[in-house]
Amino acid sequence: MPTDTDIFESLRLELRRGTLILAVLAQLREERYGYSLRQALSTVGVEIDEGALYPMLRRLESQGLLASEWREEDRRKKRFYQLSAEGRAVLARLADEWRAINAALEPLL
């Protein structure tokens, strides 16, 4: 029998899943590599597990929303990600959707 905490945690994860993609896309308006992206998200209060972040980046890239390239920085090769043109368009639409959902839900909450 799941406890109240389990149920809350599972619902919280479900709620966060979609918003994390939105946050990742928004942070990749400027070029970042995986680790710096996680730090940037953490700074603004969005914690994301690396185990979820890296596969998400690859998936978004395979969907054409991100572009990436390997470059050397601090004597190490790093993979830098940035929004593609298609990614920018999708982010704009998702942001509108987010604002609409937020506006609809806020009075209810």
Add this chain to the structure above:
Amino acid sequence: MSDLIDRYLAAVAALLPKSSRQDIVAELRDLILNRVEEKEEALGRPLGKADMEALLREIGHPIAVAGRYGPHRALIGPEIYPFWLLAVKVLLAIVAVATVVPAVIVMITGHDEGHRISGILSDFISSALTTVGMATVVAAAFERGWLKVGDLANWKVSELPRVPEGMDWLGGSSWSGWTGGKGWFAKSRFEGVFELAVMVLFIAWLSGGLPFPMERLVHAPDGAWITFSPVVLSLRWPILGLAVLQALSALILVVKPGWVRARAATEILCALAGLALSAVLWHAQPIITLIADGQPAPEFAELQRVFDMGFQIAIVVAVAINVTKLFVDGWRLVRGK
């Protein structure tokens, strides 16, 4: 320390697709090294072996980490799962019936030597596991798009099973005056599954695919035997055809319960074939003869008379049922519900 990282990455790499292996491993290495730097900065000293172990454990088991990069996280996703579950239930019911019927036959015919029954149970377990495995493979193929969903996506409300009587709790009004509920000839889906399993076994036996110890069944005590009229043997293929039709009707009920007209048409064909069969058997009496020492046995005359009368009553009942089925299914064919 670097050895631990290499071992960890090699374990992950072994589980990754070849095409993206190098890329993912390079990125993971960068992630790990960043984490190492972060940790060393926090601790103010280089990481020891135990620290490194803890850090890599934190990142996750190699199988879990590699799995996150896979295109599919679930073998059967939430969309396909309910269909898989229903299919497994139906298939297991068929396997169960197909197991119970031979077990009952073995017990009736006295062929049970203990190991036969346990053999049948063992067959059930292996058949059930194989069936569930096959259903899982098919569901996984749907999940990955190797098989097209097609029929599942194009479902129609009109093809759903009809609402039986006594379901007033549904709260609708359209069927409150409905009179075409579960009558004498209406069957539930479960009955369809049972009928299908029995018919498949019967067809398997009749076509020689399933051994049935008939000689033990007809071997009466006191040296008496039952023989069948030669016409019974000549009717083997027509009976097989009738059984196939009946199995088809049951299959429609199980798979497409909303196909009322198709099932009614099949049932009408079955009823017509049943009537023709009854007529042939009536004219071929006696169908069953009790013999002793190769000759009709006078001492069984009374028993023979009971057999004959029983057979005639069975034929009359069969004719009555088939005629009624003709009317009922004819009506269903016209109404389509």
